[in-house]
Each structure stands twice: as C-alpha cells, then as structure tokens.
Amino acid sequence: MEKKKRQQVFRDPLYGYIHVDYDLITNLIDTSVFQRLRRIRQLSGVHMVFHAAEHSRFSHALGVYELAYRFLQIDEIYKNLNEREQLLFLVSALLHDIGHGAYSHAFEYVFKVNHESIGAKIITDHIEIRTILDKVDSKFALDVASIILKKGSFPLIEQLISSQLDVDRLDYLERDAYFTGAAYGQIDLDRLMRVVVVRNKKLAFKASGIHAIENYLVARYHMYWQVYYHPTARAYEVILEKIYLRVKDLLKSNYKFNHDVSSLKKILENPEDMNAYLEIDDFYMNGLIAFFLKSEDKILNTLAHDFLNRKIWNIIDDTPENQEHIKEILSKRTDEELKYYTLHTSVNQGAYSETTNNLGDHIFILDNKDELITLSNYSSIVHSLITSSQKSDPKLFYRTNEK
Amino acid sequence: MEKKKRQQVFRDPLYGYIHVDYDLITNLIDTSVFQRLRRIRQLSGVHMVFHAAEHSRFSHALGVYELAYRFLQIDEIYKNLNEREQLLFLVSALLHDIGHGAYSHAFEYVFKVNHESIGAKIITDHIEIRTILDKVDSKFALDVASIILKKGSFPLIEQLISSQLDVDRLDYLERDAYFTGAAYGQIDLDRLMRVVVVRNKKLAFKASGIHAIENYLVARYHMYWQVYYHPTARAYEVILEKIYLRVKDLLKSNYKFNHDVSSLKKILENPEDMNAYLEIDDFYMNGLIAFFLKSEDKILNTLAHDFLNRKIWNIIDDTPENQEHIKEILSKRTDEELKYYTLHTSVNQGAYSETTNNLGDHIFILDNKDELITLSNYSSIVHSLITSSQKSDPKLFYRTNEK
C-alpha cells in the first residue's frame, strides 16, 4: 500500500492532530457510511446531564484510529505486525463502531439487532466500503470484519482494539472526560505506551507501568459511575427505550403513522436490513420524535414530549426499604402505564459489570523475571478493586401521573 | 427575587461549574424554547472541518450566563447595578441567542428573517418564557428584549452583553477554541475581570490590563481567519444557502414536496411566524435534507447529496489573476447552474469586518490619570491592527460539473 505524498491531518482537541498516511484511510473517512457517524452522538442521552458532551461517534472513531496510529510507532507493536496487519489494525480501529445507530443501546434492545454484527456486515457488504477495502486485497474486508467480531484470527490486533485496555477505551475515556468536563478520565497515555510489550502475540505491560494501569482502572470506574451511569442520563435512555417500544408495538398493530417510519418497519421485519439500518441516525430519530409530538397516539405523543422537553421521570432506588413505596407507585398504574411509563432496570449488567467482573483477567503484566502474570495477581489494589467495586444500581424509573 | 435554598450547578468543561442561584434561571433553562438550543449547533458547518466542534448554542448560552454570573462578583459591576438590573443582566445573557435557528446565517439571508428581532419576540411573546419573566415584574420581559435589541435603556448591561469585549464573545472564543482544538482562543479572563471598571455607566478597562486586551483582540482575529472563515466551512455554508434558496424557489412555484415543509412555507409567507420559526432547528433541517436525498427535484437532490456526503465544492480566490479562469468556469454553466451551483462571496462583510473596522471604538481604557481613552489611542499595537488586519477574502464557490 503506497503512502500519500503529503500526510493529511485533522485538528483534534485531544491529540493536536489526527494523522493520515494512506489514501485508503481518507477514502474510508469520506464514505457516506462513515460520515454518517457525525450524526450519532457518542454518549446518547448523557448530554442531558453533562451539557457539553455533544460529541459524535465520528470524533471518537477518528480518535481510536489515531491511537492505533500512535501504537504503531511503538517498536514492540510495529515489529509484531507485518505491513498488511498494520493496515488491518488502522482500518479496524477506524471502523470498529461503524455499525452503531441512533441511541444504540435502547434500539438494539428493542429491535433485537446487534451493532457489531451489522458493523461487520457493513464492512463486507456495503459497496462503498467494500470497494475501497478490496483495493488492498480481496480478503481484507473479511479480515477486518473478523477482527471486529473477535474471531481470533488476529489475536494481537483484537486485543489492541478490544480488550480490557485498548485503543477504543483509551480514547473514549479521555474524550468523554474532555467533553463532559468530568475530572476523572485523565490517563497517563504516554506512560502506558512506553510500557507496552508483546509476548507470543499477547499484549502486556511492563511492571514499571503498574501505576498508570491502576490509575486507568480507577478512572474508568469513576467515569462509569459518575458519567455513563448517571441516573438522569439513564432516565433519558429509559424514555427513549419506551419510544422505540411504542413504535414497535404500533408497527406490529399496523397503526397508521402520520409520518414515514418505513426504515424502522423494515428493520422490524428484517433485523439484518443494512440499508434501512443505516438511515436510522440521530437526525432521523430526533426528526421522528419531533413529529411524534403531533401524533394522535397519546402514548407516543407523551413520550416524545417528555423526551424533547426534558421531563425526566422520577427515579427511586430499588432497595429493600423502598419496596413498600415502589409497590404503591406501581399499584396506581394501569397495565399500559406500567408497560410504557415505568422501567425496572439495573446497571450491574451491561458493559460495566462485564468489564469489572473480569477486571484484570485480560491485562497482563510482564514482571521483572520477564514472565506474564495477570494484573490482579500483581497489583493488590486491583485485586481488591475487583471485589470491592462490584456495585449494582437497581432503580425504578417512572413517569408521574400528572401531565 | 428570592435565592434558591441550594445553589444548582451544571458541570462545564470550561468553567468547572455553571452556577444558578435563582429559580427564575432554572425555569428559563427548562423551557422547551431554551432546550431547543441543544438542537442547534453553535458553529453550523465548522464541524465539517474541525470535527470536534459539535457543541450547541445551549452550551454557549449557559457559558455566557456563567460569565455574567462571574462579572457580577466584580465589585465594580455589582455596585453599578441594582438587584433588578443584576437579574436583567443574568437573564439577558442566558437568552441573548434564543432567537437563533438552524444554520442561521444562510437561513436569515434567504428567508429575510433576523434572529435578534425574533429573539426579542420570543422573550416577550412566547408563553413559557413570558410567564416566567412576568413573575419578576410585568415590565421585565420588555426590558430584556430591549437589551437584546440594544435600545439604549440599560447601557451598561448592553455593553456587557454585546460590545467589543463582552460576555458573549469571551465565551464563544474560548468555547470554540476548546471544541475545535484551535490553539488561538486563549484569553486571560482572570486578568480582564480584575481590570474592569465602570465610569458613568461606561464599561472600561484599566491600563494595567492592556496586554490581556491586546491578546484578546489577536486571539479573536486568529479565530476568525483560522476557524470561522475557514474556506471549507464556508463552502459547506454555501451549499446550505443553496438548499434554502432552492426550497424557497420551489415553495414559490408551488412544487409538491415529498415531505412536510410547512414550517418553511409559513415563514416564507410571514417571516414573523414565531411558532413556525421555532420548529426549524438542526434536527428539522437535517431531517429534511435527508429526505431531499429522495426528492425528484434534481437540484434539491444534488444539493442534499453534496451536503450529507461532504462533497465540498471547489473554491477559487476571486483575485485579479484568476479572472480569466473564473470567467471560463462560469461560461460553462447554465443559468440554473449559476444560480444554484455557484456563489461569489466574500467575508470582508459580516461579523468580522464589522468588528474590525470598529476595533477599539468601543473598548475604553482607564489611564493612569483616571481618564477614559479609546483603546486605539492607548495601544499602538491595536492602532496598527485596525488598519493592518483589514482583510477581505472574496471567493468563488462552485460545483464541478461531473456528478
């Protein structure tokens, strides 16, 4: 793959510049399917709490790409990947979130789609992307897809893209901290990059970087509870989930919408419908929700109103002492209200608990005897974090009855 | 006006926290008309060049409010405003951009509306806002509107909100620098706030702060030419202007849209139609443009395609030596193409030249003899900036003929 005559750069507030050496990358960025990421916010509803967190998945994707670019400057990484693998790494980093849609979490849950498999499909099947990747070689697109699906053919790249300490997380923790203004996402990236080693295609970190790793895990922990799982942001997501649910139920009952909802309909019929899926960005959904304000369906109308005008629902901790109160709240509601205006949910599941339960499982430390040991066996702090930081936060979200 | 029992805060990456002491302010923020600012990007098309500049007018409005809040901690300001005037200052700061719509510049130009007069109208006529402001007193809304229209009744507040060095500019220069990642918006806010004085209701700055002021003017100059007037961002605005223009022409000729464009229609019929205007946020326009991709009108379809897929038009400097080339480009185009696919425009007009021409006119320096003199008479650097920095940048933007 030939390099550009003149390196292209994009100004970025975190890294100064994003550096692009290959036309391949420029071409991918210029596809409509990648530009579409500009229209999907990175943090869904979080900006309703942290007003400045309005950045898109586009910025994040460029950031992850840039970190991959920088990791390739590290000798240990560079020498363990041949040129084709280096390109695979860069492209996978850039496209790792290409399958995300509007408010993905709620959407995936209600419409039973999966952004990673759709992402893989886009990479292999979308004409714009495929044409570009085929220029490398005919197996390239498949290999990128296999990395994103973590099939195991490129273990080192897969770890670099998605493990317990990878370019994806490194970028989003720092980026989300930058845009929210949270004080906790600071990561000692310089240090981490200096202590990276590769042993038998396994990513590991030298023991001398232990403080940087501990610090990263604590930063991550705090970002989750302080930002990603902020109750108000979750409440906002709940309303969204209910909107999706109501639309789905109305579609199923052949309700006549006052507005074109054909893309959602197609996905309901076929969750693999890539083209329909690609239409559903934030602009689409927000445009739809704006129209729902005029819907004759009372429920859809109400949910849209709550969503757009920030009528955050009430929240109550689902603790033993609150059971009486919760029972009372629920008892006053009709079945329909229970379905569309209340949600019992907890965040011990999902991204965070998955990562915390396994905190340290996958991060390897190269100790002074040049042996790999798991992080939790090396760091007593991490060891204790694994158990002590396990926290679930079950809550009931419910709409007040008065409008 | 009673203060809240417990101060409310919003986390902000620039200021740490935005502080709210009055329910009045909270209530205004919670109105649908203010929340709507979340759906309007602060920098229109600039994020197509500086990808991280995706922040909204909502963030900026909170930022301007916070600066007003901080200016009120300055003794010189505090003691020159009675309690009602202090509230007027805070509210005007918060609402100064309430009249902005989607991609305002292009929109205002094509549809002949003015965001400041609509803003004033929203303040006095919008039921949500008016109800809240009437709780202060029945003249309050009118006074806020008069400040935004710079009627002259509250000279000090008007200068603080909108002059050559005001809370609006201070916030947007720093905020836009933060989100673009540009290195030039750094302002010594601490210093500026220490040297503010008020003499005869005139805002001025002590001579000891001259370096902070010079620095601010140079930062402003660089932000304009580096960010706001970046050719690619302008090219993007050009396409938008053409979309508005095409829609307007189609509306005039009673074209049957495949989509609901009634709000734009109403505004075309009555530029003062506040409710129609309030519907036109970025979500609305972007939703519309997405639908235009399927429009049967070839021109609208083409423009929408260029806009959404970042097919930036060509740009050529409108300089004497390029006249031949420009003539050739134009000669190859039909009248319709000339109208919708080319634009001659310059940025010596507009916000910047307006401010540069008068650079220093309105900034007063309190010299060591306690006399007010204009900035340009005090600072030889500023004096020379006034003439030397006058720069216009006429360009021709044009679509290539091949699709």
Add this chain to the structure above:
Amino acid sequence: MEKKKRQQVFRDPLYGYIHVDYDLITNLIDTSVFQRLRRIRQLSGVHMVFHAAEHSRFSHALGVYELAYRFLQIDEIYKNLNEREQLLFLVSALLHDIGHGAYSHAFEYVFKVNHESIGAKIITDHIEIRTILDKVDSKFALDVASIILKKGSFPLIEQLISSQLDVDRLDYLERDAYFTGAAYGQIDLDRLMRVVVVRNKKLAFKASGIHAIENYLVARYHMYWQVYYHPTARAYEVILEKIYLRVKDLLKSNYKFNHDVSSLKKILENPEDMNAYLEIDDFYMNGLIAFFLKSEDKILNTLAHDFLNRKIWNIIDDTPENQEHIKEILSKRTDEELKYYTLHTSVNQGAYSETTNNLGDHIFILDNKDELITLSNYSSIVHSLITSSQKSDPKLFYRTNEK
C-alpha cells in the same frame, strides 16, 4: 481587622491568582522569615529525578493560603468560623510550614529537631512575625502556634489545615503534580469544595462527593509511590543524610572545618536555637556542600562529590531472595564505610504509612440520612485500599567501592 482598599494578587499557575485582602497577610509574606521559604525546595531531592520539580516551599505556602481563602468562600465553612477564627485559619495556612529547613527530613532525623515545634516557636518568638500578629491581639500568635501543634483548641481549623483531606495536602498534591509533570495528582477540587459540610465542628463531606474523595486518595497513593518515594530521589536523600551525619560526627570530634559551619554547630548544641536554625536554608547547605568538595576529610569530600555530580548510589531491594547478595555487599565494607556509605531504610514508615494506615479514619461522610460515618464504612473501594495499599519498600542504598 480592616480589609485592604485594593485586593492584592499574586499570579499562580495553579490557581490563576492568589488573593490577599488583609495587610496582615501581606506583612507576613514580606517578613524575612517567610521570604526565606523561597530558598527551600518543596521536594528536596525529587528534582534530581523529575527535573522540573524545582519549586519552593514559598509557592506551596501561598497555595495553601489561597485554598484556605477559597474554603472561606464556602458557606458551610464561613458560617462556622467567626471573623477572628477566619483570620486564624488564613494565617495558620500561610505559616503552617514556616519551620521547615533545608532538606528537612534528613536534617530533622540527624539533628533531632522538629520542624513543627520550631515553626510554632518562630510564630510566637520571632520578632518580625510576633509584632505583626500582636496587632490582631496578644493571644493571636499563641493560637496560631496551637493550631500548628494541633493542640485541639480550634478543632475545625486544625482539620482544615492538617487532617486526611486538608488544604495542605490538596495544594501539594496538585502543585507537585504540576511541577513534576506526573499525571496522577489531578484532584476534583471544585467538587470537593461543593460537598464540604461542618457538623459539630467536624469537617465532613457529603456522600455525593464520594467519587471525588476516592479519586483524591488514589491520586495521593500514586503520587507517593510514583514521585515522593521514587528510589532515585530516596537515594539522593540518603547521601544528604550521610552528609549531615558526617558533619555532626566531625563537629562532635571538634574537627577543624575549612569553612564556617557555626550554625550547624549551634543547633547541635541546642536544637531549639531558632536563629541558627533559620540560617540553614538550601542556599546555605548547598553552599556548604560545594565547599565540602574541597574538604580534606575524605568522607565529606566523597559525599559532597556524589551529591553535586549526581553519582546516585546503588539500590537493592531488601527482599528475602536478596539477602545473600546484601550480605556479600555489606561484608566487603569497613565499619566506616558501612556507617557513611550504606543505609538500610524503608518507606513503610514516615509520612505515607502514617497516612495510609489511617486512611479513612478521619474523613467523615455525611450520608443521605444526615449522619456522619467514616469513609471506610461508606466506600468499599476505600475500605479495600486501606488494606491492599499497605506496602512497604525496604531497600539497601550503598555506594560502590570504586570512586
């Protein structure tokens, strides 16, 4: 106490400005005894590892003062201290380290002095300081001294100045991080200040600030192991301790120095000799050490040479598996060499272990039922940190035999 007509400020890279409202504070800063703090580095030998950490105790003292100033803007603090107590707080913050000397740690250890009691003595007995403080009232100096010695008369102020989370630590962690360039000292000061409460003269923090507190403790932990206890910095301190030791032994044996060491001699004779003590700043000691380069005493000469030319000694972990090797090293040395060229030492003692052992003992959390509970009972992370982070680091430092 009357306020200044015009607030005085000092530019500070951490806080923007240090604010001074009282002549009392200005006068204290201008005393020779306070100016002397400019001549004592905050981090002794740490700058031999982190080259930019060359800041003085003067900067830190101003920083602690400024934090006290800011804490007094917090309603909860302000209303729990009368005007005299507020002044006591400001003055104690400013003067809390006034008793520090050159390379205090080693010095105090060898010469058996204590910087806190000398500090208290300076406050009550030094004519410059005493004269200024007496202008408040005749008991003021005694009260400041009693706060620094934590006598218990002003419990709230004592906690604010010196506890597990106080203005002293908050400043030094952030300041030392800023100057070393370490990535770990980031503290969410804004948040901490928002959640401070006072209950029965007890400082506490609202539960909603728990993340800021956890983060602070982890930052502190990392600063200790990453910066303060960096082996090379410790090695440098070891050489210093040996220099002090050799000087002391030579003084005892009435050795004829080629240089005036009378101040050290006086202190050896009377550890309470304040005037002698005040002469011993970094300039004095470094000047002395420079002269020791020409000393005829071989040991002093050698130590001075190592110190000035950064001939860091060897370091070996004092672990079971190294015992054989250590024994061998020691066996090759004469008694004199053992005394002056080797040191067995650990950092489980000293500042850190003292604080970690009690981590959480003194930080109180105000829970949702408005009850005070100790931090470790509230935060499972902290609870686990208390045990897991207990780490000692015994090492043998030794000079190689070849010169």
Add this chain to the structure above:
Amino acid sequence: MEKKKRQQVFRDPLYGYIHVDYDLITNLIDTSVFQRLRRIRQLSGVHMVFHAAEHSRFSHALGVYELAYRFLQIDEIYKNLNEREQLLFLVSALLHDIGHGAYSHAFEYVFKVNHESIGAKIITDHIEIRTILDKVDSKFALDVASIILKKGSFPLIEQLISSQLDVDRLDYLERDAYFTGAAYGQIDLDRLMRVVVVRNKKLAFKASGIHAIENYLVARYHMYWQVYYHPTARAYEVILEKIYLRVKDLLKSNYKFNHDVSSLKKILENPEDMNAYLEIDDFYMNGLIAFFLKSEDKILNTLAHDFLNRKIWNIIDDTPENQEHIKEILSKRTDEELKYYTLHTSVNQGAYSETTNNLGDHIFILDNKDELITLSNYSSIVHSLITSSQKSDPKLFYRTNEK
C-alpha cells in the same frame, strides 16, 4: 553513532517526556558542568514577581534538546541533515546555554564576560565535555562551538538553534509561561512543526502557517513586557548588578572580605578563567550574598539586605514630565549613593529591541508560488508590529534613603 538499546526518558511537564536515544547525550547530561545548570535559575529575579518561576536552566536545556529531537522527526529537517549534522544539532541544542552563570545579565555586564564565548570554550576545553565529544570525532567539539558562536559553517543548524524562531525561543516562551502562570506564552507548536520547510539550507515556513507565526510573535511580545521586563523583576536585577559592582570595586581596592570570594577575584583578573567561572552558580552567589549580610562594608551589607529580604527599590519612569522629580531625587544623594543605590536604565536595548527591530528579518515564508519572502512582506500584521511595538521603557531605580 550507535543508538541505545533502550531509549531513556525524562518526565517533563511540557512535553510529557524528553527522549534520549544516544549515550552521547546521556553522558553529556551527566557531566558536572551540565548538572551545574540545575543551580542556575532560568529567569534570575523574575521569581520575585512570579513566585512559581523557579525553574532552572537545566530544565530549559533539556527542553531545547527535546524540541531539536522533535524537529528531527520532521522530514524536511531530517533529510537536509546527514547523521553527523543531526548529532551536531542535538548536542548544540543541549549545550547552547552551557556558558550561563549566576544572574548572567548583571554578571556579564559588570565583569565583562560573555556567556556564549565561555560556553564555546567549555565545549572545546572542558575535559569532561571534550572527552565525550571526541568520541564522535576530533572535530566535533569545534563544530558545536562554531554553531553556538554562529560562525556560519552550519547555517541550517544555526538557524534552528538561534534565529527569530528557533528551538531555544520556542522552549523558553512555553516553559516560562508554564512556570510563571502567564497566560500569553501559548504557541501552536504542532502547527509550526508541520509548516517548516528548508530551501537552500534556509529555514522557512509555509504560508499556511502564518497564523501560528503571528501568534508566536505576539506571544513573545507579551511575554517580554508582561514577564521578562516586569519592573519589579528589573528592580531586583538592579540590586544584583550593584552587588556585583560593589564586590568588583572592593576587590580592586584589595578589601579584606570576611568570606572566600576567590572565584570572583580570578575572573576579574582573567575573564577567560573557565574554572573560576564554573564555580559561580546561584548557590555560590546566594551563599555569598547571605554572608554579605554580615559584611562590615556598609554598602555591601545594605545591598545584600535589600536583595534577600525583598526590599525592592523605588522605580520612576524616566519621562519628560518626571525630570523635575528625578533631578530632585538624584540631588539628594552622595556620589557613592548615586553609584551604588541608583540606576538609570532602559529596556529598549537588549534582547527585546534587538529582536523586535529585526522582527521578520529572518523569518522566511514560502508562498504559494514556492518562493521565499520575508515575513513582514507577507503578513501585514507583522509589518505593523515591527513599527508599532517598538517601545522603550527607561526608568530610574533608586533606593530610598531611610533604612
């Protein structure tokens, strides 16, 4: 020159890390003559005004070296220097200030020495340095010296080290801003490094970087007047100059000092005495001044007292309207007082006016036609800065008569 097996790094608050690839560099850093730079403050008396500006020439020298290291990553630079020249560049950057002594400005003025020629001498004659450099080749030391003296043999390296926009200035402006806390030193280093080009061994910058250059010049201008030429800092330097002057006069008259001043004596006798010169660092001078407090010479004693206890002299602008007052002040003083307790001086001479007068002379812009033009011909702002920013600031500094 072989590279190290493992890159060495130093943590730096500005650049994250300083990177060292060659043992050559490590060895130079470890020499006593380079370590000595730790004992010389970068900004002499400036820390008396900006208390945190206590950083040493050691930090700055490492910073300049690191910038050279980074400039060598730029293709345009890299390919215009062969390997030996690259080493010359790195070494010259590291050693460019090796000849600086304590409070150089005043010292050089009084003792008629020149830090650049002494620096060159140290490089060629100091045994430690010479031995290391000879390992490259026998001409290497001479070539480094010739670069520092700007003899013209290595024009590109000389421009990179010392011109109007060089690694020396880039580091000190950013570093001094960081440590003072001044808001003006921000430079867009990333941008500058992207637009560097070399044409016929001439360093130039692409026109697209014009804003970064303008910004740099304005930052420099403000740093001079805000920091380096701060009247109080100048007053402090004045006292120092008088101390040097008094010592010199006493030496000449064979005064019996109560303290060893032999190094100063040697320099007075032979300004080329390198070994004597190397002893005179800040520790030496400050130690001396501390002793002067006990001097029986009234003048020396007084000056030392003023210096150590921050008794800043009075300052009066030497303007036409102040002539009367100045005359009165001077008339009341004896000849001796005039000589030692007053100084007429201006800062239109010296570093700044030298640079401003020629502002733009040496910065070349590569315009769109690939031709080099001088900056002032390209940028109208710079053109106007050249004339408008010429400012001199003559002042009379004088000691009040009362002690």
